[in-house]
Amino acid sequence: MTSLITETRPAPVCGLDTWVPVAAEIISINEENFNTLTFKMRFVEETHRENYRFLPGQFNMLYVPGIGEAAISISSDPEETDTIDHTIRVAGSVTRAIQQLDVGGVVGIRGPFGRGWPLEAIKGKDVVIVAGGIGLAPMRPTIYSLLRNRKDFGRVMLLYGCRSPDDRVFAPQLDQWTEDASIQVLVTVDNATGGWVGPVGVVTNLLQRIRVDARKTVVLVCGPPILNRVAAWQFLQLHVPPEQVYISLERNMNCGFGRCGHCQYGRKFVCTDGPVFPFDEIAEVFGKKEV
Numbered sequence: 001m002t003s004l005i006t007e008t009r010p011a012p013v014c015g016l017d018t019w020v021p022v023a024a025e026i027i028s029i030n031e032e033n034f035n036t037l038t039f040k041m042r043f044v045e046e047t048h049r050e051n052y053r054f055l056p057g058q059f060n061m062l063y064v065p066g067i068g069e070a071a072i073s074i075s076s077d078p079e080e081t082d083t084i085d086h087t088i089r090v091a092g093s094v095t096r097a098i099q100q101l102d103v104g105g106v107v108g109i110r111g112p113f114g115r116g117w118p119l120e121a122i123k124g125k126d127v128v129i130v131a132g133g134i135g136l137a138p139m140r141p142t143i144y145s146l147l148r149n150r151k152d153f154g155r156v157m158l159l160y161g162c163r164s165p166d167d168r169v170f171a172p173q174l175d176q177w178t179e180d181a182s183i184q185v186l187v188t189v190d191n192a193t194g195g196w197v198g199p200v201g202v203v204t205n206l207l208q209r210i211r212v213d214a215r216k217t218v219v220l221v222c223g224p225p226i227l228n229r230v231a232a233w234q235f236l237q238l239h240v241p242p243e244q245v246y247i248s249l250e251r252n253m254n255c256g257f258g259r260c261g262h263c264q265y266g267r268k269f270v271c272t273d274g275p276v277f278p279f280d281e282i283a284e285v286f287g288k289k290e291v
């Protein structure tokens with residue numbers, strides 16, 4: 001069976017001139033944890049606000065003049081078309097420069113780029129979302145979409161792990177989703193600080209707590225490489241077919257639209273063929289070092 005991904009991608013906001021960033025203003029900043037902030041941004045020009053659409057799992061290239069660009073997932077609700085959220089952890093020069101901006105600051109945006117999660121094609125399936133740390137960022141638009149179209153899917157489960165309770169991103173939403181009977185939410189931490197009474201241990205341990213009907217389950221994974229590897233492996237062991245296990249990969253990006261070759265991964269470009277891949281498409285290189 002081939003990939004379930006069939007969605008038509010929205011056009012980049014910068015039109016055909018895909019190298020030219022479009023200005024967006026920061027309208028609010030939310031502190032997620034000690035090194036991660038969510039920036040709500042709005043395009044300065046109304047035409048861009050009207051035309052910009054994205055699919056859950058896609059990313060933008062964010063530009064800070066004089067510093068450079070970084071690939072950042074879109075973390076807002078795709079139905080919220082006036083603004084776009086980016087949840088950013090400091091990794092190096094660009095992310096640090098963005099974190100130093102205040103409300104009213106302006107960044108450049110190119111995008112949306114890439115292939116998102118196959119939400120249309122997986123209708124009728126049970127969906128297990130596995131996320132680690134900031135890997136919940138590209139999952140949040142997905143969860144909003146799944147909940148909005150809840151009757152189109154079977155059981156929906158979210159397994160989320162992070163270092164400590166204070167490291168959670170989107171903590172208020174996690175609490176809200178936990179209260180929502182239409183999604184099963186399990187959160188685990190490596191270190192149970194501050195009176196944490198929930199599960200402790202790596203996120204893949206949570207698999208023991210859910211029921212997986214292998215043939216009708218689709219798995220969506222986003223986290224650090226070790227989590228991606230272990231989660232994919234465990235679901236394959238449970239006989240979930242490889243074309244139903246999707247992983248969002250990170251690679252060093254430059255152009256974002258398949259021209260420069262920076263993001264090459266085996267025979268694929270992560271910026272255009274991914275970042276979301278069904279396991280069968282990347283099986284030959286997945287988990288290998290120096291690919």
Ligand SMILES: Cc1cc2nc3c(=O)[nH]c(=O)nc-3n(C[C@H](O)[C@H](O)[C@H](O)COP(=O)(O)OP(=O)(O)OC[C@H]3O[C@@H](n4cnc5c(N)ncnc54)[C@H](O)[C@@H]3O)c2cc1C
Pocket residue numbers: 059068069070071072073074086087088089090091092093094095096134137138249250251252253275
């Ligand atoms: C599809 C996709 C989606 C992404 N989504 C998000 C997201 O939603 N949020 C987010 O925060 N990130 C996201 N990333 C990751 C982000 O693009 C990278 O972390 C990016 O490299 C950050 O750019 P930067 O200039 O801040 O860091 P860079 O300068 O590129 O630094 C990146 C890495 O290099 C190391 N490094 C930097 N400078 C040095 C140095 N002088 N010596 C040694 N090591 C160094 C850093 O420690 C870090 O590990 C995503 C990446 C991809 C591909």
Ligand code: FES
Pocket residue numbers: 252253254255256257258259260261262263264269270271272
């Ligand atoms: S980032 Fe240029 S080809 Fe992917």
